[in-house]
Amino acid sequence: MSTSSPREPRPVDHLVLPTGDLDAAQSRLERLGFVVAPVGRHPFGTENVCVFLGDDSFLEFLAIGQRETCEAEARSGNVFVARDQAYRFRNGNEGFSALVVGTQDAIGDHDAFVKAGISAGAMLNFSRPFRTPDGKEDTAGFRLAFAADLRAPDAFFFTCERVNTPKVDRTALQTHENGAVALREIVLSEVNPTDFQYPLQDVINQRDVNAHSFGIDLRAANANVTVLTPQGLRSFFGIEASTTERGLRLQAFVLAVRDVAAVETLLSQNNIPFENRGSRLIVHKAPGQGAAIAFEAL
Incomplete structure (x- = not known):
């Protein structure tokens, strides 16, 4: 009988989607029916716009x-920026580069990733100002622990510990015209x-792990x-992926919405x-939307 303690699965915290133009990303996202938060700037040279969801997850367009x-x-060893640059070099400025999970102990995660042989490098601690559409400001702090697999250069992962959660009401940022309320699924591909x-x-x-034919x-x-698999990706999402190139690739994500028919109407109008x-x-x-988005009913 196993004596190991049961694992507590981590939540998906956010997705990182590189873009070449934040204005184009914002315009595209608004036409898709999302409320887009004001531009956020990192202390290491990157900037983003985010879409916040009611389940406390978000989409980061970087x-x-x-x-x-x-x-x-x-x-100087900033893994977040280095991986972003490597992704853009290989794939261009538009895409889906990272899956981020939430944690209460990024330092412990880093140690575990090192032990498992999947650490992608040094941890990153940083903070940045946060501003809501009505002008309220606070500071958001983060501690990141990185993981990657050398066999998959186009996808990386990190745990994100929110050291200081801004004391602001995000209701307005989470109330989307398309009715999106939560992340339902993140889709990768590999042969x-x-x-x-x-x-x-x-x-x-x-x-x-649930293994199946796809x-x-x-x-x-x-x-x-x-x-x-490429066949599964084509069957379920209508996305073509290489049947010969190896390595994990982030391809799509599924959002739960209140009314799929209303989304269809909105997209048609736009x-x-x-x-x-x-x-x-x-x-x-x-352009401005680096991954396929699937909408499905709650």
């Missing part, structure tokens, strides 16, 4: 604000998904993390192409 600062930070089972188990802190599923505290596939409505990636 751009380069000060290129010289970013380059200096990457050289042989089980090759990456163990690092994903360590990142999500989940022992149980890939594997792991349950985070608040969402599913799914790795699909001339956003979409695809109905089963019970989901899928908007494929476009």
Whole structure:
């Protein structure tokens, strides 16, 4: 009988989606029916706009604000910036680069990642101002522990400990015209998904894996993390992926919405192409939207 203590799966905290132009990203997101938070600036040269969801997760659309600062930070060992630069070098300025899970102990996570052989480098501690649309300000602090697999250069992971949560009411930022309320699923691709089972188990802190003919599923505290074969990705999401290139790639995410039909109407009014596939409505990636977004009913 096992004497090991049961794992407590981590929640998905946010997704990192590189973009070349925050204005274009904001415009695209607003046409998709999202409320977009004001621009946030990091002390290491990057900047973002975020979409906050009612389940306390969010989408981070990341751009380069000060290129010289970013380059200096990457050289000095800032893993976040270095991985962002590497992603852009290989994939261009638009995409989906990182899956971030929440934690209460980033220092412990870093030690665990080192022990498991998946640490991506030194931890990162930082803080930045946070401002709501009505002008209220506070400071948000974060502690990050990074994980990656050398076999998958185009995806990385980190745990995020919110050292100081801004004391602001985000209700207005979480009330979206498209009715999005929560992250339901994060979708990756790989020719042989089980090759990456163990690092994903360590990142999500989940022992149980559901293997099926199209890939594997792991349950985070608040969402599913799914790795699909190219055939599975095509079947479920209508997305084409290479059948020969290896390595995890972040491809799409699924959002729970109050009314899928209302989303369909909204997208039609805003001339956003979409695809109905089963019970989901899928908007494929476009400039300012680095990943496919699938909407499904709560």
